[in-house]
Amino acid sequence: MLILGIETSCDETAAAVVRDGVETLSSVVATQDKLHIPYGGVVPEIACRAHLLTMLPVLHRAVEEAKLRPEDLEAVAVVNAPGLVGSLLIGVTAAKTFAWLRGLPLVGVNHLHAHIYAAALDRRATVFPCVSLVASGGHTSLFHSRSPIEHELLGATRDDAAGEAFDKAASLLGLSYPGGPAIDRAARAGNRKAVRFPRARLDPDALDFSFSGVKTAVLYHCRGQDGRTPRPMTERETSDVAAAFQEAVVEALTDRVMAAVERTGAERVAVGGGVAANSRLREELQNVTRRRGVELLLPPMKFCIDNGAMVAGLGWHLLKAGRTSDLWLDACPTAKGRA
Ligand code: KG4
Ligand code: ZN
16 A cells, blocks of 8 residues: 655645555655754744645655656655644645545644654564664654654653753754754764763653753853853864763663663564764664664664654554544644543
């Protein structure tokens, strides 16, 4: 079955065609990074207007690159929650219109569950059941994923998302937006032990995260205790702070993932979301999972960031389970429950 997947939850306009939930025939992503760079972060109003301009060209290219005609598509899957509501609205409206015009089934997809599903694309390896981590610009959530469509939330961030912390730390270090890739690059030349940033001490039984402490520690380090006195830093010092900050975040993420493995007895770990592209996180996850003898499933870089393929892939499973939506499908900024 050929499914069109649409994703516009934040600042990427994305569409893809996937066959039978796994075989990616096309995946087109238009990023808006350039529009948001001057503001150091995503401006919701700008994101929404840009989606409006790019949605149709992206849809056309996704169908074209799959070497199909629009009439070949058999269903439409779209992310309708969680995300920036104005951004979500553009994808949801496009998906509903296409489904209505062609008389196709419509499936609403949860953005976080789609990030988990990214590990299953283009491979036939077993992913579920697993412990899954979604670390992105807006979310940091840990699940026990029993199947592509059954996810029990084990823990989530109590304040900032991991990606948000990367973006803020990068901006304090004078690095470009988006901050995650910039910190990742700068950290390669740095000494991760040069500074010891705090690790949040939460209730030992909780599988939650907190990144506001490490973010504030970077602020004090770069701008003094009043947070307003910038300290000139050499390139070397910038790399050291980037590496030390990255280490604190990576340690928090890997630590909770392995605690979740202990608690659930899971034999696989899947990681998704933009932060899953981080080279140090990937390396450390390889180390800890190998030591514990569990399998690690990491999506290729192109499926870590927001994309339509993960949406079309998961949409196929939801469709098979009869979980289709009607034309009342709404864009919703939050997911049901705490995610
Ligand atoms: O999943 P995503 O593309 O969009 C959201 O759903 O938020 O994630 C974007 C986030 C940004 O905060 C970005 O800085 C972060 O992922 N990111 C990274 C890396 N690449 C992207 N963080 C750390 N290291 C990276 N290499
Ligand atoms: Zn995302």
